[in-house]
Amino acid sequence: xxxxxxxxxxxxxxxxxGVLVSIFxxxxxxxxxxxTTSDIFTYPPKxxxxxxxxxxxxxxxxxxxxxxxxxxxxxxxxxVTVLVLFFDSLAAFAFAKYEFPGRNxxxxxxxxxxxxPSQLSLVPQFVTLAEFGWIGSxxxxxxxxxxxxxxxxxxxxYAKGAIPDELISAAKVDGAGFFRQYLTVGLPVLxxxxxxxxxxxxxxxxxxxxWPLIVMTDPNKLTLQVALQxxxxxxxxxxxxxxxxxxxxxxxxxxxxLIGGRHFIADIAxxxxxx
Amino acid sequence: MAVSNAISTSAVSTKETxxxxxxxxxxxxxxxxxxxxxxxxLFAVFGAFPILFSIWLSFHSWDGIGQMKWVGLxxxxxxxxxxxxxxxxxxxxxxxxxxTVPMLLLALVxxxxxHNATRFRSFYRIAYFVPNIxxxxxxxMVFGSVFxxxxxxxxxxxxxxxxxxxxxxxxxxxxxxxxxxxxxxxxTGYNAxxxxxxLQAISSDVYEAAKMDGASPRQTFWRITVPLLRPVIxxxxxxxxxxxxxxxxxxxxxxGSSGAIGGPGDGGLTIVSYLYDSAFxxxxxxxxxxxxxxxxxxxxxxxxxxxxxxxxxxxxxxxKRAARRIDAKVARDRAQDKELTDAH
Numbered sequence: 001x002x003x004x005x006x007x008x009x010x011x012x013x014x015x016x017x018g019v020l021v022s023i024f025x026x027x028x029x030x031x032x033x034x035x036t037t038s039d040i041f042t043y044p045p046k047x048x049x050x051x052x053x054x055x056x057x058x059x060x061x062x063x064x065x066x067x068x069x070x071x072x073x074x075x076x077x078x079x080v081t082v083l084v085l086f087f088d089s090l091a092a093f094a095f096a097k098y099e100f101p102g103r104n105x106x107x108x109x110x111x112x113x114x115x116x117p118s119q120l121s122l123v124p125q126f127v128t129l130a131e132f133g134w135i136g137s138x139x140x141x142x143x144x145x146x147x148x149x150x151x152x153x154x155x156x157x158y159a160k161g162a163i164p165d166e167l168i169s170a171a172k173v174d175g176a177g178f179f180r181q182y183l184t185v186g187l188p189v190l191x192x193x194x195x196x197x198x199x200x201x202x203x204x205x206x207x208x209x210x211w212p213l214i215v216m217t218d219p220n221k222l223t224l225q226v227a228l229q230x231x232x233x234x235x236x237x238x239x240x241x242x243x244x245x246x247x248x249x250x251x252x253x254x255x256x257x258l259i260g261g262r263h264f265i266a267d268i269a270x271x272x273x274x275x
Numbered sequence: 276m277a278v279s280n281a282i283s284t285s286a287v288s289t290k291e292t293x294x295x296x297x298x299x300x301x302x303x304x305x306x307x308x309x310x311x312x313x314x315x316x317l318f319a320v321f322g323a324f325p326i327l328f329s330i331w332l333s334f335h336s337w338d339g340i341g342q343m344k345w346v347g348l349x350x351x352x353x354x355x356x357x358x359x360x361x362x363x364x365x366x367x368x369x370x371x372x373x374x375t376v377p378m379l380l381l382a383l384v385x386x387x388x389x390h391n392a393t394r395f396r397s398f399y400r401i402a403y404f405v406p407n408i409x410x411x412x413x414x415x416m417v418f419g420s421v422f423x424x425x426x427x428x429x430x431x432x433x434x435x436x437x438x439x440x441x442x443x444x445x446x447x448x449x450x451x452x453x454x455x456x457x458x459x460x461x462x463t464g465y466n467a468x469x470x471x472x473x474l475q476a477i478s479s480d481v482y483e484a485a486k487m488d489g490a491s492p493r494q495t496f497w498r499i500t501v502p503l504l505r506p507v508i509x510x511x512x513x514x515x516x517x518x519x520x521x522x523x524x525x526x527x528x529x530x531g532s533s534g535a536i537g538g539p540g541d542g543g544l545t546i547v548s549y550l551y552d553s554a555f556x557x558x559x560x561x562x563x564x565x566x567x568x569x570x571x572x573x574x575x576x577x578x579x580x581x582x583x584x585x586x587x588x589x590x591x592x593x594x595k596r597a598a599r600r601i602d603a604k605v606a607r608d609r610a611q612d613k614e615l616t617d618a619h
Contacts, residue, residue: 011388012395018385019402022464025349025417026405028428033419041426044435087313094311106311113318116326117574119547120567123554124325126331127339145323147314178306207410207523210547214555225412232416233532239420246413257399257408263559265400269463269472272510 002173029250032243035056040239056244060231065220065249069227076141076212077205077222085194087147092155093186097168098178107156113149119210125129126214140215141223145205151197154271158193159186196267199260206253224249289553300322333564343561350565360566362572363549366451370545374455377465379511385463386470387496402538403464410534415457415528419444423455444529447542454525454543462518474500475505509585514602516577520570523547 032040035050060066095102095107125144128133134140163186171181187194213224222230231245257264331352337343354360389399404413420441421428430440443449477500485495501508522545530538536552537544546566553561 008391011391013401014388015385015392015395018464019399021460022402022406025414025421025460026409028421029413029417032417043426043431045426045428045431077617091311091314094307098304098307100307101300103307104314110314113322113574115578116322117517117571119324119550120571121322121329121568122550123560123563124328126323126555127332127560128321128325129330130339146316147317149314149318151316152311162333175283178310182310203408207408207412209527210551211529225410228410228412229531230414233342234530235324237413242416243420246416250409250413253408253410254405258407261401261404262397265404265422268404268466272469272507273472273476 018222029243032239033247035240037238037240051091052240053244056240057239057248058250060245061236062205064231064245064259065226066224066227066245068220069222069224070249070252071251072138072216072221073089073206073224076138077202079138079142080145080205081198081201083142083146084148084151085198088151088197089155089159089186089190089194090182091147091152091157092180093163093190095152096156096159096179097186098161098164110149110152122210122214136221138221139224141205141212147150151187151201155190155193155197159190162189162193192263193267198270198272199256199264202256203253295409296433318438327565329567335561335567338558339560346561350562353388353562354565358600359544359549360569363537363544363546364542366541367520367522367539367545369460370455371516373451374458374462375512375515375519376458378515379466380507381459381463382466382470382511385467386474387500388469389467390474394545395589400544401424403467405464408466409461411457411461413526414461415525418453418460421530422449423537429534429589434533447517448525450529450538450542453529454522457525463517466515469507470504475503477503480609505585509581511580513578516581519576520574520577523546523551527551529555546573 030053031049033056035046036052036056038269039046039050095103096187129135129140129144130146133137133141166190167185168181171185176184207225208223209225209229213226213229216222216226228242228245228249286371308589332343334345335346336346336350337344383401389396389403392399420426424430424440424442427443429443433440441449443453453588462556481499481503490498526537526543526545526548530543532535535541536548536556547570549571550566553559553566
């Protein structure tokens with residue numbers, strides 16, 4: 001009994017230490033963002049939150065078009081998310097609940113695309129988009145990512161368990177066609193799955209760096225991550241401002257995560273179990 | 276079982292089908308084809324075509340604007356002798372090993388502790404997951420300042436305990452440690468949550484049985500937990516390998532604006548950062564495509580190695596082996612019985 005208790009305490013100590021390590025960089029970001037750069041460059045360094053946070057945030061707004069970048073990132077993230085939710089759930093609904101000639105072959109093809117690293121097609125994809133004349137426009141950020149194999153695979157697993165066949169039969173008896181069945185039977189039942197896929201997609205697009213770095217060539221139309229890196233590059237010595245920018249870019253995301261976080265984590269884990 | 280379309284069309288939709296010509300099975304499935312087509316169309320345009328094109332491209336020398344010039348296998352033969360390319364591979368592999376191995380071990384420890392903890396579990400899960408959803412760019416900036424040579428927190432700490440400061444961001448190995456620790460910080464919690472889900476899927480009956488047989492915690496861990504977690508460990512190993520081979524943002528944010536993309540001595544030059552620099556920095560599109568193919572081959576190779584090492588999805592093989600053993604034992608027992616009866 002006693003050893004059991006000691007083990008529990010040791011377990012919590014280990015876990016709390018891990019939590020501190022996970023949280024510390026955010027605290028440190030805040031410390032640097034709220035002190036002046038000259039305060040940061042002293043020895044010993046300042047370890048506590050200072051009073052210059054808003055001043056530093058102001059410098060960020062002076063140096064990059066922060067809200068413009070945020071708007072572009074938001075439009076791209078929301079655009080991709082909405083399209084992915086629609087296309088992926090529609091395809092997943094068909095794959096999970098209907099038999100049609102070539103279904104297994106098509107699904108196998110879809111799974112095979114998992115193996116391909118996105119960097120393989122980086123160069124030719126850029127060339128293709130340049131041919132389309134999409135380089136520098138939001139289309140380049142949104143359209144190529146509008147449907148993805150992971151989402152369809154994941155939603156299909158979800159739909160298989162969540163949608164009772166009887167509901168679909170009933171809808172058919174009522175004379176509903178395929179798309180009406182999707183709208184009235186599929187979508188409502190798939191809602192929790194869509195919530196996960198939505199947050200997952202949103203976070204990924206929001207955080208993406210390499211692709212927007214390549215295709216968003218217009219300096220007035222950078223995504224947040226790329227703009228942030230520019231801030232870091234040009235004004236590399238003004239750490240306080242750079243950190244204020246980093247902090248401002250992270251806050252909306254953490255907000256989204258904290259709202260939907262608990263279910264999100266459970267679904268990520270469940271998704272991994274299904275592979 | 277999916278709902279059959281055949282029943283519904285014959286039973287319900289007499290209105291829209293012409294009585295003399297029943298729709299073919301492909302025609303009946305048109306809505307389903309329409310439903311799955313967006314992915315395949317997008318993949319054809321932005322996935323399959325670029326991949327085929329990249330094979331073609333890798334046989335050419337092209338700056339993206341002028342005329343493409345056929346060079347055959349020259350890009351590849353140059354690739355094999357290019358010291359920067361080999362450096363990028365060694366760097367990537369070193370960063371991958373020094374981040375992934377501690378990451379998966381730590382994740383196992385944390386998952387175990389989380390599994391046993393009855394209180395604060397959802398708090399822990401959220402806290403451990405926050406690093407993963409944070410943007411790499413912002414995090415790399417923070418780590419960059421912590422590892423900074425002159426005013427970094429880490430060196431301030433080393434000095435305060437009377438040690439020499441270390442040139443983290445200029446020594447080749449220091450750069451790798453810095454990049455690996457960003458990866459470690461971002462992904463340990465994620466993998467721990469995945470392991471936790473795997474642990475929770477193991478039936479408690481198995482543990483009770485082990486307890487009854489007097490198994491020690493260590494035996495239980497190695498003989499029960501690890502083997503039953505094998506598919507989950509394989510998943511994390513394969514995803515970490517694929518992710519590890521594609522490291523880019525960390526080194527780009529740390530050094531991208533300093534002129535040399537790999538940092539001092541190219542200590543942080545990864546495969547993808549070399550690809551990026553070749554194609555979009557130096558405008559050698561054909562060479563960039565060839566590096567992409569080398570990366571693809573590496574990923575496939577390492578996935579197969581992982582698969583082999585951890586045993587893969589071989590439930591069937593194990594079952595067959597067990598069945599063979601039982602058969603052999605039954606045969607042996609029979610033979611023994613026979614011997615005994617013969618002896619009598």
